[in-house]
Amino acid sequence: MSADNGWIEACDADEIEEEDVMRFDHGTQTYAIYRIDDEYYATDGLCTHEQVHLADGLVMDNIIECPKHNGRFDIRTGAAKGAPVCVNLKTYPVRVEDGKVLINIAG
């Protein structure tokens, strides 16, 4: 997995089912990679409320829900959608090349 201006390969595009999410760990970081209407998105992998993996939660209507406390975020923008979460999720640029999902973790 080589870094190129911050772009790293996360997974195969078809590894993630439609309207679903997958966990991706890189170094000490964990990310969540989403597929919605064949578009791919990436955010930080842990809920901003407590340290819970968002990839264990449900994706529906562009929203990821924390599996434990139902904190909700807009997958496309990272925006927190109300209590108990009030801190937005960091999002990352994504592109698909040769069937691979790449995310940019620079900056």
Next chain:
Amino acid sequence: MSEPATLQAMVIVGAGEAGARAALTLREQGWTGPVTLIGDEAGLPYERPPLSKAVMVAEADPTAAPFILDETRLLDAEITHLAGCTVVSIDRARHCVTLGDGREVSYGKLLLATGATARQLALPGASPEDVLYLRKFSNALKMRSRLRPGARLVVIGGGFIGLEITASAVERKCSVTLVEMAPRLLMRGVPAPIAELVAKRHEAAGVDLRLGAGIDRIERNGAEHTVVLADGSRIVCDGIIAGVGAIPETTLARDAGLAIENGVRTDNRLRTSDPDIFAAGDCCSFPHPLYNDRLIRLEAWRNAQDQGALAARNMLGADLAYDTVPWFWSDQYDQTLQIAGLPDEGRTSVNRDLGDGAQLYFHLADDGRLMGASGVGPISKVAKNIRLAEMLIQRRSKPDAAALADASVGLKSLLKN
């Protein structure tokens, strides 16, 4: 503007999850008048779920549980937080509450979010020095100090609190005997097959489960205690912890003449028998529209949060019914247990094997309606499915039983039917 400003004040008694959430919601809804949040504990409002888990197993003594609201948020939201204050009475005619120090606080609308207290064992030898209970952060710190590696503990009560403390104690390398009077764990609200899986997980962790075991008395011998069971067997230990249920805190409401029925009785708007007084959270007994207006009371984090938020909106005149599907979770070891709806409303159960040791049960009424769902296993398997089941329950769905049993049929597809 004929009413004096104090009559329009929003006052909340109880600064736990429901109370704190209500205070925040009042502001989020644009209320600009006074908000007073009164709590009997010193310090900032904090989250209780970590008390039996993260607080117990942390490497070093935690200085506080995670705050729901910190100083900045209280200040920004202009919430007057009266910490360490007890409320001794409500004067409904004068619309004010009296604090322990004699001060009076006037209200336009009042929310009772007084929570519940741990039920105490009524047994010879079970004094508060001999048996620990968990409800507050201070209780959790004291309990923590007993969970030394190698300590022999007896946990009385096979409900959620007892089981979570047991799992935490095992993680701290204690040796635990769990004594439950009922013939199985989690008798209240959890279906038998799920309770059976939970029991197996505890046994695999080395917990000595004594089910169907009554307790005769507790004896103290110096630093040791002996728990004497009804059958005469004796369990010698270094500490005793009890989780034998909670009693809704209704004293204030009762003294004020409000209707009480297994809690502070409300309508589905969370209004008590006084239209200016609402109740939310563990103390609140309410009719649930999804279950033929069955009167229920829930001791659950999310219920406290959702009811606090809804009560706040109704205090501002929204007139919304509370019809959220009951939901709660419990973490023990590497497993999570989640329940949506009311499993005991079902007459038949359908099992779905999620793999990796995760099992899901759907609880169906005679007419096929999904009334509840329960699951146990790794959170990655359980959480999504229970969330989808919750949505099916909310829609009063009658999903095909064969589809529910078939793990290759996504629950999401049933929702979109």
